[in-house]
Amino acid sequence: MTPAAKAATAAAVLSAALALPAALAPRESPRLRRVEAAIEAGGDDPRLAALVDALSPGERARLRGLWRELPRERLAQRGALVYALGRRPDAPQDWDLLEDAAAQAPCLSLSDCARPSRGADDAADAVTLAYPALVAVRQAARALRREPRGPFAARARALLARAARSPVPALKRQARRPPGAP
Numbered sequence: 001m002t003p004a005a006k007a008a009t010a011a012a013v014l015s016a017a018l019a020l021p022a023a024l025a026p027r028e029s030p031r032l033r034r035v036e037a038a039i040e041a042g043g044d045d046p047r048l049a050a051l052v053d054a055l056s057p058g059e060r061a062r063l064r065g066l067w068r069e070l071p072r073e074r075l076a077q078r079g080a081l082v083y084a085l086g087r088r089p090d091a092p093q094d095w096d097l098l099e100d101a102a103a104q105a106p107c108l109s110l111s112d113c114a115r116p117s118r119g120a121d122d123a124a125d126a127v128t129l130a131y132p133a134l135v136a137v138r139q140a141a142r143a144l145r146r147e148p149r150g151p152f153a154a155r156a157r158a159l160l161a162r163a164a165r166s167p168v169p170a171l172k173r174q175a176r177r178p179p180g181a182p
Helices: 003-018 030-040 048-053 057-069 075-086 092-103 131-146 153-164 169-175
Strands: none
Touching: 030 048, 030 057, 030 075, 048 075, 057 075, 057 092, 075 092, 075 131, 092 131, 092 153, 131 153, 131 169, 153 169
């Protein structure tokens, strides 16, 4: 099999595994395919940050599209997307994604965000069920620490203020952490 055929096959498999619509399926960018593979693995690739930092604005837009398409129950993948795109939120669209993630209600169970857990196989702790929102709050706090007077500081402060009023205890705690706290 030629390298081009292998790449096409890998892209098709990844798209099917992520249930990506054709418009978001990875095509031309090996860099974007590596990022999507790292996200599919739940963000457990130490190269994820560097890979995302090297993406073009169009590739970042495709990742934001992936956020909208992934089922809410894919908590690790959605959290990895929020982490990756929120590391350096330098576009209004990055902040839109962080705000969307932080505003979402936590999942009620791992198998169906809309229904409470039905047993031990479906049970998860509150942090896991709110993972994408927690990541968004943490990324907003980091962005505010880096640039307290930056162009998006007001959005970061507003996101943190909303999270501090959240009914989700873990989200409220994360939003109220002092600057610089892990």
